[in-house]
Amino acid sequence: MCSRCDDPNHIVASFDRRNLLIGSAGLAATGLIAGAAAAKTTVMTSDLGPTTASAWAATDKSSFVPMKIQRRALGPNDVQMEILYSGICHSDIHMVREEWMPAHYPMVPGHEIIGRVTAVGPKVTKFRIGDIGGVGCMVDSCGYCVECLADREHACLNGMTLTYASPDKISGGITQGGYSTGVVVTEKFVIRIPPGVNLAGMAPLLCAGITTFSPLQHWKASRGMRIGVIGLGGGWGTWRSSLL
Ligand SMILES: [Zn+2]
Ligand SMILES: [Zn+2]
Ligand SMILES: [Zn+2]
Structure with missing residues:
Protein backbone atom coordinates (compact mmCIF):
# COMPACT_ATOMS: atom_id res chain seq x y z
CA MET A 1 0.00 0.00 0.00
CA CYS A 2 1.12 3.52 -0.75
CA SER A 3 2.09 5.33 2.42
CA ARG A 4 1.69 8.70 0.75
CA CYS A 5 -2.01 8.41 0.12
CA ASP A 6 -2.97 5.17 1.88
CA ASP A 7 -4.60 3.98 -1.33
CA PRO A 8 -4.44 0.16 -1.21
CA ASN A 9 -4.53 0.05 -5.02
CA HIS A 10 -1.31 1.95 -5.39
CA ILE A 11 1.66 -0.21 -6.19
CA VAL A 12 4.82 0.36 -4.24
CA ALA A 13 7.70 -0.19 -6.63
CA SER A 14 10.76 -1.98 -5.36
CA PHE A 15 14.18 -0.36 -5.45
CA ASP A 16 15.15 -2.76 -8.22
CA ARG A 17 15.24 -0.76 -11.44
CA ARG A 18 13.72 -3.60 -13.45
CA ASN A 19 10.59 -3.33 -11.37
CA LEU A 20 10.20 0.41 -11.71
CA LEU A 21 7.01 1.35 -13.43
CA ILE A 22 7.17 3.05 -16.76
CA GLY A 23 4.66 5.77 -17.50
CA SER A 24 4.27 7.64 -20.73
CA ALA A 25 2.92 10.69 -18.89
CA GLY A 26 6.16 10.86 -16.94
CA LEU A 27 8.18 10.57 -20.12
CA ALA A 28 6.37 13.42 -21.79
CA ALA A 29 6.44 15.58 -18.71
CA THR A 30 10.18 15.49 -18.26
CA GLY A 31 10.92 16.09 -21.91
CA LEU A 32 14.43 14.86 -21.20
CA ILE A 33 14.22 11.20 -21.86
CA ALA A 34 14.94 9.75 -25.26
CA GLY A 35 15.45 6.23 -26.46
CA ALA A 36 14.71 2.79 -25.15
CA ALA A 37 17.68 2.68 -22.80
CA ALA A 38 16.41 5.72 -20.94
CA ALA A 39 12.85 4.46 -20.93
CA LYS A 40 13.92 1.33 -19.11
CA THR A 41 14.81 3.33 -16.04
CA THR A 42 12.16 6.02 -16.28
CA VAL A 43 9.49 5.97 -13.63
CA MET A 44 6.10 7.48 -13.25
CA THR A 45 7.00 9.04 -10.01
CA SER A 46 3.56 9.08 -8.45
CA ASP A 47 3.82 5.31 -8.34
CA ASN A 198 37.39 10.12 -8.71
CA LEU A 199 34.10 9.48 -6.94
CA ALA A 200 35.61 7.97 -3.79
CA GLY A 201 37.87 10.99 -3.47
CA MET A 202 34.95 13.32 -4.13
CA ALA A 203 32.91 12.14 -1.13
CA PRO A 204 34.93 13.86 1.63
CA LEU A 205 34.71 17.15 -0.27
CA LEU A 206 31.05 17.28 0.74
CA CYS A 207 31.89 18.02 4.38
CA ALA A 208 35.62 18.15 5.10
CA GLY A 209 36.32 19.78 1.77
CA ILE A 210 33.66 22.47 1.82
CA THR A 211 34.27 23.23 5.49
CA THR A 212 37.86 23.95 4.59
CA PHE A 213 37.25 25.69 1.30
CA SER A 214 34.51 27.99 2.55
CA PRO A 215 36.60 30.07 5.03
CA LEU A 216 39.53 30.22 2.63
CA GLN A 217 37.19 31.63 0.00
CA HIS A 218 35.33 33.88 2.44
CA TRP A 219 38.56 35.49 3.66
CA LYS A 220 39.97 35.56 0.13
CA ALA A 221 43.05 33.50 0.99
CA SER A 222 45.52 33.59 -1.83
CA ARG A 223 49.07 32.62 -2.64
CA GLY A 224 51.58 34.34 -0.39
CA MET A 225 49.05 35.24 2.29
CA ARG A 226 49.83 34.24 5.86
CA ILE A 227 46.98 32.36 7.51
CA GLY A 228 46.44 30.56 10.79
CA VAL A 229 44.77 27.17 10.94
CA ILE A 230 43.29 25.86 14.17
CA GLY A 231 43.19 22.08 14.33
CA LEU A 232 45.44 20.90 11.53
CA GLY A 233 44.47 17.26 11.91
CA GLY A 234 41.74 14.93 10.74
CA GLY A 235 39.81 15.42 7.55
CA TRP A 236 39.61 19.20 7.62
CA GLY A 237 43.32 19.58 8.23
CA THR A 238 44.15 17.13 5.50
CA TRP A 239 42.06 19.03 3.00
CA ARG A 240 43.37 22.39 4.11
CA SER A 241 46.91 21.17 3.70
CA SER A 242 46.18 19.95 0.22
CA LEU A 243 44.46 23.18 -0.74
CA LEU A 244 47.35 25.38 0.34
ZN1 LIG B 1 -0.51 6.68 -3.42
ZN1 LIG C 1 31.33 16.21 8.56
ZN1 LIG D 1 14.75 29.12 5.62
Whole structure:
Protein backbone atom coordinates (compact mmCIF):
# COMPACT_ATOMS: atom_id res chain seq x y z
CA MET A 1 0.00 0.00 0.00
CA CYS A 2 1.12 3.52 -0.75
CA SER A 3 2.09 5.33 2.42
CA ARG A 4 1.69 8.70 0.75
CA CYS A 5 -2.01 8.41 0.12
CA ASP A 6 -2.97 5.17 1.88
CA ASP A 7 -4.60 3.98 -1.33
CA PRO A 8 -4.44 0.16 -1.21
CA ASN A 9 -4.53 0.05 -5.02
CA HIS A 10 -1.31 1.95 -5.39
CA ILE A 11 1.66 -0.21 -6.19
CA VAL A 12 4.82 0.36 -4.24
CA ALA A 13 7.70 -0.19 -6.63
CA SER A 14 10.76 -1.98 -5.36
CA PHE A 15 14.18 -0.36 -5.45
CA ASP A 16 15.15 -2.76 -8.22
CA ARG A 17 15.24 -0.76 -11.44
CA ARG A 18 13.72 -3.60 -13.45
CA ASN A 19 10.59 -3.33 -11.37
CA LEU A 20 10.20 0.41 -11.71
CA LEU A 21 7.01 1.35 -13.43
CA ILE A 22 7.17 3.05 -16.76
CA GLY A 23 4.66 5.77 -17.50
CA SER A 24 4.27 7.64 -20.73
CA ALA A 25 2.92 10.69 -18.89
CA GLY A 26 6.16 10.86 -16.94
CA LEU A 27 8.18 10.57 -20.12
CA ALA A 28 6.37 13.42 -21.79
CA ALA A 29 6.44 15.58 -18.71
CA THR A 30 10.18 15.49 -18.26
CA GLY A 31 10.92 16.09 -21.91
CA LEU A 32 14.43 14.86 -21.20
CA ILE A 33 14.22 11.20 -21.86
CA ALA A 34 14.94 9.75 -25.26
CA GLY A 35 15.45 6.23 -26.46
CA ALA A 36 14.71 2.79 -25.15
CA ALA A 37 17.68 2.68 -22.80
CA ALA A 38 16.41 5.72 -20.94
CA ALA A 39 12.85 4.46 -20.93
CA LYS A 40 13.92 1.33 -19.11
CA THR A 41 14.81 3.33 -16.04
CA THR A 42 12.16 6.02 -16.28
CA VAL A 43 9.49 5.97 -13.63
CA MET A 44 6.10 7.48 -13.25
CA THR A 45 7.00 9.04 -10.01
CA SER A 46 3.56 9.08 -8.45
CA ASP A 47 3.82 5.31 -8.34
CA LEU A 48 7.27 5.16 -6.75
CA GLY A 49 6.46 4.54 -3.14
CA PRO A 50 8.72 4.17 -0.16
CA THR A 51 11.77 2.00 -0.75
CA THR A 52 13.91 -0.12 1.51
CA ALA A 53 17.66 0.40 1.81
CA SER A 54 20.29 -1.64 3.57
CA ALA A 55 22.21 0.38 6.12
CA TRP A 56 24.61 0.34 9.03
CA ALA A 57 22.99 1.82 12.08
CA ALA A 58 24.13 2.72 15.57
CA THR A 59 21.65 1.28 18.05
CA ASP A 60 23.36 2.88 21.04
CA LYS A 61 26.62 4.70 21.70
CA SER A 62 28.80 1.71 20.95
CA SER A 63 26.82 -0.78 18.81
CA PHE A 64 26.78 -0.71 15.03
CA VAL A 65 24.60 -3.21 13.20
CA PRO A 66 23.29 -3.90 9.67
CA MET A 67 19.66 -2.89 9.31
CA LYS A 68 16.94 -2.26 6.73
CA ILE A 69 15.62 1.29 6.64
CA GLN A 70 12.81 2.90 4.70
CA ARG A 71 13.33 5.82 2.34
CA ARG A 72 10.39 8.08 1.64
CA ALA A 73 8.25 7.90 -1.47
CA LEU A 74 9.65 10.00 -4.31
CA GLY A 75 8.15 13.48 -4.24
CA PRO A 76 7.90 15.78 -7.29
CA ASN A 77 11.20 17.53 -6.46
CA ASP A 78 13.00 14.46 -5.16
CA VAL A 79 16.01 12.63 -6.49
CA GLN A 80 16.48 8.99 -5.60
CA MET A 81 20.05 7.73 -5.59
CA GLU A 82 21.87 4.46 -5.22
CA ILE A 83 24.69 5.35 -2.82
CA LEU A 84 28.15 4.57 -4.19
CA TYR A 85 30.36 6.12 -1.51
CA SER A 86 29.94 7.72 1.87
CA GLY A 87 32.78 9.40 3.71
CA ILE A 88 33.27 8.93 7.43
CA CYS A 89 33.49 12.26 9.26
CA HIS A 90 34.41 12.60 12.92
CA SER A 91 31.07 14.38 13.38
CA ASP A 92 29.47 10.98 12.77
CA ILE A 93 31.30 9.63 15.79
CA HIS A 94 30.30 12.63 17.91
CA MET A 95 26.69 12.14 16.89
CA VAL A 96 26.61 8.42 17.63
CA ARG A 97 28.23 8.99 21.03
CA GLU A 98 25.73 11.75 21.88
CA GLU A 99 28.57 14.18 22.39
CA TRP A 100 26.66 17.00 20.72
CA MET A 101 22.99 16.25 21.22
CA PRO A 102 20.70 13.42 22.31
CA ALA A 103 20.59 10.70 19.67
CA HIS A 104 17.65 9.14 17.86
CA TYR A 105 18.59 5.45 17.71
CA PRO A 106 18.81 3.63 15.44
CA MET A 107 20.99 6.23 13.75
CA VAL A 108 22.47 5.80 10.28
CA PRO A 109 25.33 8.33 10.04
CA GLY A 110 26.97 9.61 6.88
CA HIS A 111 26.88 13.10 5.38
CA GLU A 112 29.45 12.85 2.60
CA ILE A 113 27.36 10.95 0.08
CA ILE A 114 28.06 10.18 -3.57
CA GLY A 115 25.34 8.38 -5.46
CA ARG A 116 23.99 7.49 -8.87
CA VAL A 117 20.53 8.81 -9.69
CA THR A 118 17.99 5.99 -10.08
CA ALA A 119 14.75 8.00 -10.26
CA VAL A 120 13.68 11.62 -10.42
CA GLY A 121 10.43 13.38 -9.57
CA PRO A 122 8.52 15.13 -12.39
CA LYS A 123 9.66 18.61 -11.32
CA VAL A 124 13.35 17.73 -11.10
CA THR A 125 15.42 19.69 -13.64
CA LYS A 126 19.05 19.29 -12.52
CA PHE A 127 19.32 15.51 -12.78
CA ARG A 128 18.58 12.67 -15.11
CA ILE A 129 18.68 9.01 -14.29
CA GLY A 130 22.30 7.82 -14.32
CA ASP A 131 23.78 11.18 -13.28
CA ILE A 132 26.06 11.35 -10.26
CA GLY A 133 24.96 13.46 -7.32
CA GLY A 134 26.48 14.47 -3.99
CA VAL A 135 24.79 15.19 -0.66
CA GLY A 136 26.47 16.93 2.26
CA CYS A 137 25.28 17.59 5.79
CA MET A 138 21.88 19.14 4.95
CA VAL A 139 18.91 17.79 3.00
CA ASP A 140 16.26 20.50 3.39
CA SER A 141 15.39 24.00 4.59
CA CYS A 142 12.33 26.24 4.30
CA GLY A 143 13.51 27.97 1.14
CA TYR A 144 11.72 31.29 1.78
CA CYS A 145 13.21 32.89 4.91
CA VAL A 146 15.79 35.69 4.57
CA GLU A 147 18.64 33.27 5.27
CA CYS A 148 17.50 30.73 2.69
CA LEU A 149 16.97 33.49 0.13
CA ALA A 150 20.56 34.61 0.75
CA ASP A 151 21.94 31.09 0.11
CA ARG A 152 22.54 30.53 3.82
CA GLU A 153 20.31 27.51 4.20
CA HIS A 154 22.39 26.26 7.13
CA ALA A 155 21.08 29.27 9.08
CA CYS A 156 17.43 28.78 8.00
CA LEU A 157 15.19 30.62 10.47
CA ASN A 158 12.71 27.77 10.33
CA GLY A 159 15.37 25.14 10.93
CA MET A 160 17.31 23.24 8.30
CA THR A 161 17.15 19.47 8.13
CA LEU A 162 20.35 17.56 8.76
CA THR A 163 21.14 14.60 6.53
CA TYR A 164 20.59 12.31 9.50
CA ALA A 165 19.26 12.46 13.06
CA SER A 166 16.93 15.32 12.12
CA PRO A 167 13.12 15.42 11.97
CA ASP A 168 12.16 15.01 8.30
CA LYS A 169 9.63 17.76 7.61
CA ILE A 170 8.66 16.19 4.28
CA SER A 171 7.89 12.63 5.31
CA GLY A 172 7.87 12.70 9.10
CA GLY A 173 10.21 10.47 11.04
CA ILE A 174 13.92 11.04 11.47
CA THR A 175 16.37 11.40 8.58
CA GLN A 176 18.95 8.67 8.06
CA GLY A 177 22.33 9.18 6.43
CA GLY A 178 24.73 7.79 3.92
CA TYR A 179 25.95 4.55 5.46
CA SER A 180 23.31 2.88 3.36
CA THR A 181 22.55 1.68 -0.15
CA GLY A 182 20.03 4.32 -1.19
CA VAL A 183 18.63 7.74 -0.35
CA VAL A 184 15.90 10.18 -1.44
CA VAL A 185 16.73 13.90 -1.27
CA THR A 186 15.03 17.01 -2.62
CA GLU A 187 17.04 18.10 -5.67
CA LYS A 188 18.04 21.49 -4.26
CA PHE A 189 20.28 19.70 -1.77
CA VAL A 190 21.88 17.36 -4.28
CA ILE A 191 25.02 18.67 -5.94
CA ARG A 192 25.88 17.75 -9.50
CA ILE A 193 29.12 15.77 -9.71
CA PRO A 194 30.85 16.07 -13.07
CA PRO A 195 31.67 12.90 -15.01
CA GLY A 196 35.19 11.53 -14.98
CA VAL A 197 36.18 12.47 -11.44
CA ASN A 198 37.39 10.12 -8.71
CA LEU A 199 34.10 9.48 -6.94
CA ALA A 200 35.61 7.97 -3.79
CA GLY A 201 37.87 10.99 -3.47
CA MET A 202 34.95 13.32 -4.13
CA ALA A 203 32.91 12.14 -1.13
CA PRO A 204 34.93 13.86 1.63
CA LEU A 205 34.71 17.15 -0.27
CA LEU A 206 31.05 17.28 0.74
CA CYS A 207 31.89 18.02 4.38
CA ALA A 208 35.62 18.15 5.10
CA GLY A 209 36.32 19.78 1.77
CA ILE A 210 33.66 22.47 1.82
CA THR A 211 34.27 23.23 5.49
CA THR A 212 37.86 23.95 4.59
CA PHE A 213 37.25 25.69 1.30
CA SER A 214 34.51 27.99 2.55
CA PRO A 215 36.60 30.07 5.03
CA LEU A 216 39.53 30.22 2.63
CA GLN A 217 37.19 31.63 0.00
CA HIS A 218 35.33 33.88 2.44
CA TRP A 219 38.56 35.49 3.66
CA LYS A 220 39.97 35.56 0.13
CA ALA A 221 43.05 33.50 0.99
CA SER A 222 45.52 33.59 -1.83
CA ARG A 223 49.07 32.62 -2.64
CA GLY A 224 51.58 34.34 -0.39
CA MET A 225 49.05 35.24 2.29
CA ARG A 226 49.83 34.24 5.86
CA ILE A 227 46.98 32.36 7.51
CA GLY A 228 46.44 30.56 10.79
CA VAL A 229 44.77 27.17 10.94
CA ILE A 230 43.29 25.86 14.17
CA GLY A 231 43.19 22.08 14.33
CA LEU A 232 45.44 20.90 11.53
CA GLY A 233 44.47 17.26 11.91
CA GLY A 234 41.74 14.93 10.74
CA GLY A 235 39.81 15.42 7.55
CA TRP A 236 39.61 19.20 7.62
CA GLY A 237 43.32 19.58 8.23
CA THR A 238 44.15 17.13 5.50
CA TRP A 239 42.06 19.03 3.00
CA ARG A 240 43.37 22.39 4.11
CA SER A 241 46.91 21.17 3.70
CA SER A 242 46.18 19.95 0.22
CA LEU A 243 44.46 23.18 -0.74
CA LEU A 244 47.35 25.38 0.34
ZN1 LIG B 1 -0.51 6.68 -3.42
ZN1 LIG C 1 31.33 16.21 8.56
ZN1 LIG D 1 14.75 29.12 5.62
